[in-house]
Structure formats: structure tokens, C-alpha cells
Amino acid sequence: MIRKVLVANRGEIAVRIMRSCREMGIRTVAVYSDADRKAMHVIYADEAYHIGASPSSESYLNMDKILEVAQKSKADAIHPGYGFLSENAVFSERCQQVGIKFIGPQPYAISQMGDKITARKTMIAAGVPVVPGTESAIASEEEALKTVAKIGLPVMVKASAGGGGKGMRLVKNEKDITSSVRAARSEAKSAFGDDAVYIEKYIESPHHIEFQILADQHGNVIHLFERECSVQRRHQKIIEETPSPILTPQIRDEMGKAAVAAARAVNYEGAGTIEFIVDSQLNYYFLEMNTRLQVEHPITERVVGVDLVKEQINIASGKVLTLKQEDLQQNGHAIECRVYAEDATNNFMPAPGKVTHITIPYGVGVRVDGYIYEGFEIPIYYDPLIAKLIVWGRNREDAIERTIRALQEFKITGVKNSLNFLENIMTAPDFVKGNYTTHFIDENIEHLLSHDACVGDCEDMVVIAALLEYLYRIRKASPKEMTTLKNNWKDYSRIRSVLKL
């Protein structure tokens, strides 16, 4: 029985996890760093403990300190959220050693999936399709050349200890094979302390589609369908949606079964995600398994009708899954927009600072998972994600319309943010069509940056005052013209540039 949970995280995910705990009558314990003294998760929790200085290495990654707080506060379990210690097999193990439940998989499953070559081997043995390539680590440069001769160029050289886009190298020319293997190896050695690399055929214009799975301690494994995550930039996801606009019912069913087989192959326990890349012919290949709750989990919750955190907690308590595969279905369409404190017009530079005003959208079909409030200072130390906007519609078209409406209602000032950039994505023809790949952002960057791609750098009132000033002084505008101009975003941004705002 879990009565008290320590949430070893911060930001929107910490608050989101505590919300489910509260619904279940479970007490919550927050931990926080110097920079987070006034953070929302600290305010929300039943108890909160300071664990160190602002850098993650001295706070949210400090296992000794977190375990000490867990014992002191008599927590039965630790929820790691995402990032930080969530995919750390050592931490999972250490929780067990001190008799505290780790709300997540066993150390074995984490390390098995964390090592990408082992994961590949395990998937091959389980009959899950993987990208054509090497079965084990590349032993020599000759072996690399032989592999490429067999599968053909282009290929990707990947670090076994990498993942999430870290430690990968694309090779297009034969003359670059040996140098790329050598470079990837030394990079992997210094970044991860492990120089094992493997080779895969490069899939040219893939979709990134992942399947949510749940597995209990009694051998029951189900999938909760997919999330299409192809709108990303430098391995940072920006928009996710479900269902994927490109899957057919048959491929979806096959991929779901493959995802369940993948989880079974490592005796998985808890919530997890099987990441696939899918080519233009809808061939799908296992890429990685994420052994944690993911940022984008709410779209699955909305469309399938589950609370994944509650499921995680019930699984950790040893309960049998009550959800049955045959009862699950995808109901309507959900889209998540990640709102970042960053400046899209300045190479997506993080833009921490004090939030002077925030208006959160409400209304039919809208959920916002966030953690900032007026006056909160977004720290420089952590991920610049401010909020997630999750919108549901009966179908994709309705969900897009509603997302645009909600983005327009959403206002954040004081820090630059991606609200306008997200709106530009929603209106991009390639997004609306639905057949976009992982190259979407790069291919559409001009459109995405052409209309005001960043907001929040000045107060609304200042902008309105400047607008009136401009209309009155420079345009000698009539009242009707003023209204028209005010409603026209393009002119609005020109006014700002004329007045050097």
C-alpha cells in the first residue's frame, strides 16, 4: 500500500504527478533546489524539503540526498518523473535496497534498454523489427566496411550508450566510413565512458511514432496506441498528436503487438514507451525504449481515457491491471503543444526570466499542464518547458482549430516564449495535411519564422500604447482603420519593428 510519494522532480511534471496522488489520497513530498524555493511543486506538495544548490547535479540528481529525504519523511515510494533520475538503473536499485518503491521499471529493464546494442539484440530475439544493421558492437573498421557493403549507404553510426539523438553520425560516402566509426567511438568514449558503436541503415525521411505500454507485476502487458512525434527540432519534440495521421488500422495493430512483445522481452513493469521510426512505405522499426513516463503522455490519457500516473502507482503497489486490451480504443484526436521559454527568432535560445503576466486558456477540450504563476522567476538551470497545452477534438481538423483558439487565448509576458511559433505550426500547410516527417521544422522554417515567431518580450500594454501612437502619429489613421490594423497581426509586428520595440 502506497500512502506517501516523494516526487523526485520539479516543474509541470512534479505538479502533474502530485495531482494524481492527491486524487488517490496519497500524501506528497516535494524536494527542491535553491532556485526552486518558490516553485509550484513546493507549494502544491504536503511537505517539501530543500536538497541543495540550483545545478541539477547538486539537487535533483543527488541520490543520497533524495533517499535521505525519502526516509526522513517516511515516503513509501519515489516517483522520478522524466529526465533527472528517471532512467537511472542505479537509482532504481538503491530505492529497492532501502525498502522504498521506485515507481518505474526494475533496474534490469532500465539497463537492458539503456544499452542500445543489448536492446537491439533483445528485440531481434523477440521478433520485433529493427532497422537493418549490425547485431552486435562493431569490432573493427573492416567489420564496419563489410556491414556497409551488405546494407548499402547511407548508414548511421550510433553509440550503444547514446540514445535520444546523442552520439549519432550519418555517413553518406564510402570514404567516410572508417573515419566516422573512429570519431563516433571516441565521442562515445568521452561522453558515456563506453566506446561501443553499431551501424544501422539510414532511414531517409522517417516518422517518429511511439507506442505507450503498461505492464503490471503479474505478466499483463497492454499498449495504449501511438503518439506521432515527428514535429521536433534537434531531438527536442515540439508537437505530438494521437492518432498518427499516417497509420492504417492494420499497421497500428501490428505495431501495438510489437510494442507489447518488446516490453515482455525485458519483463517490463510500469509505464514505458516503444519508439519506432516509420518510413514512407509504413515499414516500422524499433529504435529505442524509454523506460519512464514521457512528457507527451497526456495526449494518450485524453484519447484513451486513462490516468497514466494512477496506473503507474497501482502497478508499483502490486495491483493487477484492470484495463483490458480489447476494451481500449482511441476516441477522437489530441494534440500537445510544448510551450517553451525560448526565442525562436534567435536560434531557439532559452529565455529564462520573470513571468510578469500569464493568461491560461480554458474551455471545451483544453487541458494545460504547467507550473508557472505571475511573478515566478523561471530558473536558468533546467529545461525551458513552461507548459503543455493538450487539446482534444472529435477529429484532427477540430483538434487543430481548437488548438489555434487556445494558443490565441494563451498569453505569457516577461519571458520570450514559443506560443506564436506553435500557432505558425498549426497553420503550416504541411502540418495541416498531416503527412509530415522529422524534417518538418527544417523544411518549413521560413513559414514558421515569417510571422511573429516569438512573443512575450514586452508587456501587452506597451505594445498597445505603441500601436496607438503609431496609428495616430505616423499613419494618421481613422478609427475604422485603427481597428482593422489592430486585428492584423502582420501590421502589428511591423509597428513593433518601426517603433524598435
Ligand code: MV4
Ligand atoms: C535513425 C534515423 C534514421 N535512420 N536511425 C534520432 C533520435 C534517436 N532516437 C534515433 N534517431 C534517429 N535514428 C536510422 N537508422 C533518424 C533518427 C532521427 C530522428 C528519429 C526520431 C525523431 C527525430 C529524429 C530526428 C533526426 C534523426
